[in-house]
């Protein structure tokens with residue numbers, strides 16, 4: 001089967017790319033599992049047009065319905081291989097189905113690094129978060145711990161002082177830029193050297209236990225260890241990821257390989273819904289245009 005556009009990933013970036021691509025009458029296949037999107041289970045407050053908080057899973061389902069209504073085909077599987085064949089691309093799903101396309105869009109997001117300690121998974125969404133920028137507003141007047149060694153943790157700690165009553169920054173060894181560390185300290189962040197051992201609580205997070213103590217009483221734990229992208233598929237297609245694993249794109253959201261586009265979290269920070277959707281729209285538009293120009 002040959003199609004105009006294949007989109008790998010069905011988070012907000014991939015779905016918006018599908019909507020724009022199929023609206024331009026390009027035959028479009030979106031491949032991926034809706035429930036694996038970072039948006040699944042998130043509560044969104046800072047997206048255009050939302051009053052109060054929107055359920056990320058609802059947004060994904062509506063986005064999928066919209067994409068299908070414009071003619072996209074959806075395959076709810078992972079892509080296991082991709083290859084460049086002349087001016088075309090061959091994408092293979094986990095069931096072995098092969099699709100040849102004129103343009104391919106990589107919208108595979110990033111997976112946030114985990115601590116892998118007891119309580120981390122159990123309290124996800126009940127006090128454990130991987131995104132201070134996203135969830136800060138839910139912790140007004142509460143006590144939080146931010147975990148991480150790099151600049152991202154310093155920035156998140158300082159940000160949380162504008163919402164939380166107390167902010168602890170837990171780091172094994174601070175590797176953040178000195179100016180950011182000073183800014184966080186100046187804003188009232190209490191820096192604790194230690195290794196997180198367990199997130200504890202009943203219905204919600206109540207404390208963070210460090211190896212060898214102490215146990216810090218907190219209502220929220222922000223794990224800010226950065227993220228990693230699924231860039232192996234990009235390598236298969238001849239696109240070399242940046243040193244931080246992101247994919248570099250031009251103004252048309254095309255990578256260094258003609259016909260391979262990328263959008264959403266995989267192109268870099270800020271890891272936010274609005275950026276993912278905006279980039280998806282542009283990538284879908286240009287991928288469809290390239291496919292049509294080839295005919």
Ligand SMILES: Cc1cc2nc3c(=O)[nH]c(=O)nc-3n(C[C@H](O)[C@H](O)[C@H](O)COP(=O)(O)OP(=O)(O)OC[C@H]3O[C@@H](n4cnc5c(N)ncnc54)[C@H](O)[C@@H]3O)c2cc1C
Pocket residue numbers: 008009010011012013014031032033034035036037038039040041042043044045046047077078079080107108109110129130131133134135230233263264265266270271272273274276
């Ligand atoms: C807990 C949490 C709260 C958040 N809150 C907010 C918020 O309040 N406001 C905000 O703006 N943003 C928020 N975000 C960030 C937002 O969800 C992301 O920026 C957005 O989802 C990125 O979209 P994306 O499409 O690039 O990636 P994702 O949504 O992660 O989607 C990537 C898709 O690619 C698929 N995929 C990966 N590899 C493959 C493969 N090999 N084959 C097929 N498919 C593949 C995945 O299954 C997934 O469907 C939050 C994120 C989290 C985790």
